[in-house]
Amino acid sequence: MESITLEKAASLLSEKDNILILMHRSPDGDTIGCGYALCLALRSMGKKAQAVCSDPIPAKYSYITDHVDEQSFDPEYIVSVDIAAPQLFGEGLSGYVDRVDLCIDHHGSNSGFAKYGFVDPSAAACAQIIARLIDLMGVETSSVIADAIFTGVSTDTGCFKFSNTTAETYRIAADMIDRGAQGFMISRLMFDTKSRSQLELEKLALDTLEYRCDGKIAIITLTTEMMTATGADDSETEYITSLPRQIEGVLVGITIKQKSPELCRISVRAAVGTDASAICSVFGGGGHKGAAGCSIEASPDEAKERIAAAAAEVIGK
Amino acid sequence: MESITLEKAASLLSEKDNILILMHRSPDGDTIGCGYALCLALRSMGKKAQAVCSDPIPAKYSYITDHVDEQSFDPEYIVSVDIAAPQLFGEGLSGYVDRVDLCIDHHGSNSGFAKYGFVDPSAAACAQIIARLIDLMGVETSSVIADAIFTGVSTDTGCFKFSNTTAETYRIAADMIDRGAQGFMISRLMFDTKSRSQLELEKLALDTLEYRCDGKIAIITLTTEMMTATGADDSETEYITSLPRQIEGVLVGITIKQKSPELCRISVRAAVGTDASAICSVFGGGGHKGAAGCSIEASPDEAKERIAAAAAEVIGK
Numbered sequence: 001m002e003s004i005t006l007e008k009a010a011s012l013l014s015e016k017d018n019i020l021i022l023m024h025r026s027p028d029g030d031t032i033g034c035g036y037a038l039c040l041a042l043r044s045m046g047k048k049a050q051a052v053c054s055d056p057i058p059a060k061y062s063y064i065t066d067h068v069d070e071q072s073f074d075p076e077y078i079v080s081v082d083i084a085a086p087q088l089f090g091e092g093l094s095g096y097v098d099r100v101d102l103c104i105d106h107h108g109s110n111s112g113f114a115k116y117g118f119v120d121p122s123a124a125a126c127a128q129i130i131a132r133l134i135d136l137m138g139v140e141t142s143s144v145i146a147d148a149i150f151t152g153v154s155t156d157t158g159c160f161k162f163s164n165t166t167a168e169t170y171r172i173a174a175d176m177i178d179r180g181a182q183g184f185m186i187s188r189l190m191f192d193t194k195s196r197s198q199l200e201l202e203k204l205a206l207d208t209l210e211y212r213c214d215g216k217i218a219i220i221t222l223t224t225e226m227m228t229a230t231g232a233d234d235s236e237t238e239y240i241t242s243l244p245r246q247i248e249g250v251l252v253g254i255t256i257k258q259k260s261p262e263l264c265r266i267s268v269r270a271a272v273g274t275d276a277s278a279i280c281s282v283f284g285g286g287g288h289k290g291a292a293g294c295s296i297e298a299s300p301d302e303a304k305e306r307i308a309a310a311a312a313e314v315i316g317k
Numbered sequence: 318m319e320s321i322t323l324e325k326a327a328s329l330l331s332e333k334d335n336i337l338i339l340m341h342r343s344p345d346g347d348t349i350g351c352g353y354a355l356c357l358a359l360r361s362m363g364k365k366a367q368a369v370c371s372d373p374i375p376a377k378y379s380y381i382t383d384h385v386d387e388q389s390f391d392p393e394y395i396v397s398v399d400i401a402a403p404q405l406f407g408e409g410l411s412g413y414v415d416r417v418d419l420c421i422d423h424h425g426s427n428s429g430f431a432k433y434g435f436v437d438p439s440a441a442a443c444a445q446i447i448a449r450l451i452d453l454m455g456v457e458t459s460s461v462i463a464d465a466i467f468t469g470v471s472t473d474t475g476c477f478k479f480s481n482t483t484a485e486t487y488r489i490a491a492d493m494i495d496r497g498a499q500g501f502m503i504s505r506l507m508f509d510t511k512s513r514s515q516l517e518l519e520k521l522a523l524d525t526l527e528y529r530c531d532g533k534i535a536i537i538t539l540t541t542e543m544m545t546a547t548g549a550d551d552s553e554t555e556y557i558t559s560l561p562r563q564i565e566g567v568l569v570g571i572t573i574k575q576k577s578p579e580l581c582r583i584s585v586r587a588a589v590g591t592d593a594s595a596i597c598s599v600f601g602g603g604g605h606k607g608a609a610g611c612s613i614e615a616s617p618d619e620a621k622e623r624i625a626a627a628a629a630e631v632i633g634k
Binding site: 159160161162163165166167168169170171173174175177178183184185187188191192193194195196199202203206207209215242243246247248249272 | 502519
């Protein structure tokens with residue numbers, strides 16, 4: 001992949017037409033915000049453009065997707081947004097893996113699958129890059145584009161709360177509000193709304209909370225039985241995953257999600273100064289210092305003992 | 318109270334010395350951020366200044382307070398920050414109620430107790446006004462001042478999530494980050510940390526969750542027994558108060574806090590389009606459309622029936 005400047009990316013896009021924009025599988029607010037914002041910007045330049053994903057876009061993003069109709073055309077130029085590696089295309093889009101002309105991303109780990117790429121790991125959200133790109137293309141940001149960019153920026157920073165949040169993140173949010181983004185509606189929808197099943201699961205999860213190492217480790221267990229009983233789906237466990245680390249004095253927060261009788265997926269969240277990925281690497285997993293994951297082939301009880309032992313080792317207890 | 322411009326407020330402060338800054342009782346991040354930021358700004362102009370509060374400043378704000386030593390002097394000029402009315406001075410500062418020279422505030426309901434006042438209800442946080450004031454005084458914002466302003470802005474907007482958040486809120490946050498504010502540390506401390514007792518209380522609270530009117534009303538009850546059993550204090554119930562309204566489909570979220578066997582304090586949170594203050598006014602309470610409160614002299618069970626009936630009436634069920 002040849003690294004190019006964002007100016008070059010803007011001029012490449014300005015020259016092309018019939019542009020297909022690929023979003024990653026299991027789409028989140030950032031890839032959706034990027035895909036739709038770029039699509040609308042290109043269309044406002046008189047081009048044909050379409051943003052596509054191998055998975056359905058969740059209904060809660062309808063305030064964006066309702067404003068973008070389907071266009072059919074033979075793709076002549078293919079752009080990926082917020083996609084770090086080929087396995088994130090998903091089955092429906094796997095045919096495009098070797099055909100990507102331009103990759104716009106903010107993952108430092110980007111595998112370089114495209115012809116040209118602009119990757120800026122300092123951007124908290126890929127939507128920050130798309131906001132700059134749209135400005136460079138000379139397109140006026142409509143209120144729907146502003147909603148899309150705001151969504152990407154706010155969701156990828158956990159509502160401006162994660163360590164990736166920079167001054168530019170806040171400035172882009174401000175600019176999008178000025179251009180009509182519905183900041184309050186989006187924040188309430190993304191960060192201040194829970195389903196009944198999610199709340200039921202949270203209640204059951206809190207009942208399993210255990211402390212180890214004088215409260216430096218906190219562990220929550222979600223069994224398949226609990227998922228079935230509450231009807232919660234996997235996306236609804238995200239919030240719970242962050243719970244044990246939030247507890248005062250906890251250095252390592254662990255969530256054990258049982259996938260089958262003898263298989264557990266483990267999420268580890270660590271306080272500043274503690275390395276979650278070091279704990280997960282013991283079991284062949286990985287991630288970042290603050291957040292990492294791994295799988296353990298064992299029952300929840302046994303998986304708990306193994307991951308707790310690894311965590312205790314890493315924090316030196 | 319004579320309304321003055323912020324430029325006039327800046328020039329008044331520039332002329333004075335030995336300035337006492339009053340913060341409101343039960344201090345929150347905004348009044349603390351304002352008090353300490355203004356104090357440090359005035360000191361950097363070579364003046365004597367001190368920020369005072371009738372209640373102790375909670376330890377979690379030590380990243381600000383540790384950088385501000387005590388100065389003793391006879392107050393010659395008295396300024397209040399983020400104080401809407403005399404009853405918010407608290408006992409320790411009640412002697413100053415009639416002696417305030419300058420009131421800086423963002424509450425539209427400000428009672429006008431001071432000689433001069435600058436009140437801007439469009440500011441999400443009073444700290445937004447203090448940030449502009451410090452600029453007008455020509456003071457360079459130090460990293461501690463930046464931390465203090467950021468704290469005020471982020472806490473009074475619920476981490477940039479409430480409806481009061483504006484483009485200026487985000488821009489001031491960006492400016493403070495540029496000037497050294499520890500945005501991530503502050504956000505994690507304020508919005509991503511729970512005590513064990515808080516979590517215990519949350520678990521018990523979720524067990525009391527009830528729905529009324531086809532799920533349009535959700536009610537949580539906190540008894541004195543639950544408070545005693547968990548050791549949680551009143552400030553730790555704030556988060557729980559927002560829980561019932563967060564549930565999908567809920568228009569009115571009610572939290573009943575038992576204060577004594579036959580007295581309950583009721584917190585009502587409403588979705589956009591529903592008026593919480595109309596519900597509370599039935600019992601002589603009040604507040605805003607989104608958040609209001611009242612007291613009912615009854616047991617939790619009876620208070621629940623009364624407030625639920627009032628809520629059902631207001632939502633037209």
